Every structure is written in C-alpha cells, then in structure tokens.
Amino acid sequence: MAESKQQWLSRNRPPRVQITYDVETGGAIEKKEIPFVVGIMSDLSGTSEAPRPKLKDRKFVEIDRDNFNEVLSAVAPEVTCLVDNKLTSDGGKLKLNLSFSSMDDFRPEQIVEQVEPLRALLRARERLNDLLAKLEGNDDLSELLKQVVEDTSKLQALKQELEKSRGG
Structure with a gap:
C-alpha cells in the first residue's frame, strides 16, 4: 500500500508542532494525532506589476525549504519606495x-x-x-601617489595625462 504524503513527511521531516488528543473508545483511551496544516491567503507580491488572478481563482501553494526560491520567483515580489x-x-x-x-x-x-x-x-x-x-609592497608607486596628492600641480598634470590617454 502506498504511503500518504503526511506519512512520508512525518518520517522524513517530523513536524515541529504535534497536536494530539485522547479518545475514549470502548473504555480504552487512545491517543490520536491531528496533522498541523496552516493556510495563508495573502498577496505577497508587493508592488509587482505582474497580472494577478482573481482571489477565487487562486490556488494554495505548498511551500517548504526545497521549493521556496521557486515559489518566490513565481510570485515575483517587488518593492517601490x-x-x-x-x-x-x-x-x-x-x-x-x-x-x-x-x-x-x-x-x-x-x-x-x-x-x-x-x-x-x-x-x-x-x-x-x-x-x-x-x-x-610597491614603495615607488606609493611614494608617487603621495607626491601627487600633496602637490596640486602634479595632480592636475596627472589628470590631464589620464584624459589624453583616454582620448578625451
């Protein structure tokens, strides 16, 4: 018999929240576990200009650590401010x-x-x-740069030389 998705998840990734309740059947107390499922309805795309389907046409999307980036990419959230x-x-x-x-x-x-x-x-x-x-480790270049920074005429000459070498 094929196992359900819930059974696979509980075996591979046990839930952090486990809700149990006690049921009395025929005088014996039996523990039952309820799956914890959360559904959030929200428009998380921010100021995205992508067309959005009407609320009644939207489907729940299962998000987990393995597909988070795919879901985020599909939603294409944007912020304009x-x-x-x-x-x-x-x-x-x-x-x-x-x-x-x-x-x-x-x-x-x-x-x-x-x-x-x-x-x-x-x-x-x-x-x-x-x-x-x-x-x-390049003392010559370091000394040259110190001289250029301290002497504004050398700075102007270096600036003109750079402009000539760039073709401007």
Whole structure:
C-alpha cells in the first residue's frame, strides 16, 4: 500500500508542532494525532506589476525549504519606495525599485546591485581596494601617489595625462 504524503513527511521531516488528543473508545483511551496544516491567503507580491488572478481563482501553494526560491520567483515580489538620499548633500529623495526572485536577493550586496548610486559606490570601493592591493609592497608607486596628492600641480598634470590617454 502506498504511503500518504503526511506519512512520508512525518518520517522524513517530523513536524515541529504535534497536536494530539485522547479518545475514549470502548473504555480504552487512545491517543490520536491531528496533522498541523496552516493556510495563508495573502498577496505577497508587493508592488509587482505582474497580472494577478482573481482571489477565487487562486490556488494554495505548498511551500517548504526545497521549493521556496521557486515559489518566490513565481510570485515575483517587488518593492517601490522613496527613501531619503543620504548619498548626496542636497538631501533629496531616492526612488528604489527592488525585485526579488530568491532568498539571496535579500542579501545586502544583491540589494546594492539593484540601486544604481550604491552600485557606483561599490565599484569605486572595489577600485580603491585594487589600488591598495597594488600599493602593498610597491614603495615607488606609493611614494608617487603621495607626491601627487600633496602637490596640486602634479595632480592636475596627472589628470590631464589620464584624459589624453583616454582620448578625451
């Protein structure tokens, strides 16, 4: 006889919540277990512009640790909001449109990739880290950069040289 899904789950992934009750049948007390099932009806897509079926046409979706990213991708949640712009001194607002298709999309580095000003700052930080790595043990380059930073005329000359080499 084929086992039910509930039996398979109880054997492979025992539930954290187990509800039991005592039944008296013919003078003997017998323990019965009730499966714990939760159904949530909610629109979790946020401000997503994807067309949504009517409430009566929606089906329950079973979510577990094995299919969570697939379900999240199918729902395609999005968040659109205005936040204070702390990146510039003008103090305006920054419009964010974040979309998520897996749990990894909630990681800070993935959110930074979706916000252009933050992505530009991250790229600048990566370039500075690369420069610091090149300076490690290269005393000549380190000394040259110190001279350029301290002497504004050398800084202007270096800037003009870089513009010429870029073709601008």
